Amino acid sequence: MVMSxxxxxxxxxxxxxEFHKGHTTSEIAQATRNPNWLHERGLMTEKDLAEALRRIKEIQRRLRRGERDSDRSRMEHELDRVAREWAWSPAYVSRVLNRARKKIDRVLRNHATSxxxxxxxxxxxxxxxxxxxxxxxxxxYIVFTLDLGVVVWYEHDSxxxxxxxxxxKEKACRVTLDTIIRExxxxLRPDEVELPMTQQSIAVFRKLAAKEVPRYKRKESD
Structure with missing residues (x-):
C-alpha cells in the first residue's frame, strides 16, 4: 500500500x-555554498543564480589581480562573506534534518496505529x-519515501x-521497491537481484535497517 x-x-x-546519499550535515552545508548546487535542487531561482554567479566571478577576477597578500586575504574574506548570504550553516542543516526525522517518526507511528x-x-x-x-x-514494514510518500508493505509469500x-500489482510493487532502493x-547482490519480489523485498528492508547513516559514521581518525 502506498500513501503519497x-x-x-x-x-x-x-x-x-542528501543525507541518505551518504553526505554528513557538514558536507551538505558546504555544498550549499555553491549556488549551482542550490539551483539544481530547486532552492534558488534563475535570477538569484545569475546574480550570485556574477558577484562570485567579480570577486574572483579581483582576487586574481591582487598582488599583495593583504589584498588576496581581503578578497577571500569577501568571497566567503558573499557565499554565506545563501549558504546554510552545519547547525541549520542539523536542525532541518531533525525536523524531517521527527515528522517522519510521527507519520510512521500514525500509520502503524491505523x-x-x-x-x-x-x-x-x-x-x-x-x-x-x-x-x-x-x-x-512502513517506509517513508520522497517520491511515493509512505509505503506500507506486508511480508507475503505469494x-x-x-x-x-x-x-x-506486480508493476506497482516493482516501482515501490525500486524507489526505496534508489532513495x-x-x-543488492546479483543473487538478490534475481529473487522474486516477495523475497527481494525482505532483503531490501533488512539492508535498510542495517544501513549505516552518516550521523553514526566514525571519522577515520577515531
Missing part, C-alpha cells in the same frame, strides 16, 4: 535526500518502522498461491 503525502518542506526534502500493528522498532533516521500484524499474521508474475542507496 507532502510531508517535508523543500529544505527538509533536500537534506533528507493498521493496528505491534510496533517492533522505529528507525527514524532511516525512515523505517517494523511491526507485526497479528490479525494477518505478517511482518509489516498472491493467493500465485507468483509475482501473475499478480495484478536509500541500497545495493
Amino acid at each position: 503525502v507532502s510531508l517535508l518542506s523543500s529544505h527538509e526534502s533536500v537534506v533528507w535526500s 493498521h493496528r500493528l505491534d510496533i517492533e522498532s522505529v528507525l527514524d533516521y532511516k525512515g523505517l518502522l517494523m511491526g507485526f500484524d497479528y490479525q494477518a499474521n505478517a511482518q509489516v 498472491y493467493g498461491g500465485k507468483p509475482c508474475s501473475e499478480c495484478p 536509500y542507496a541500497i545495493t
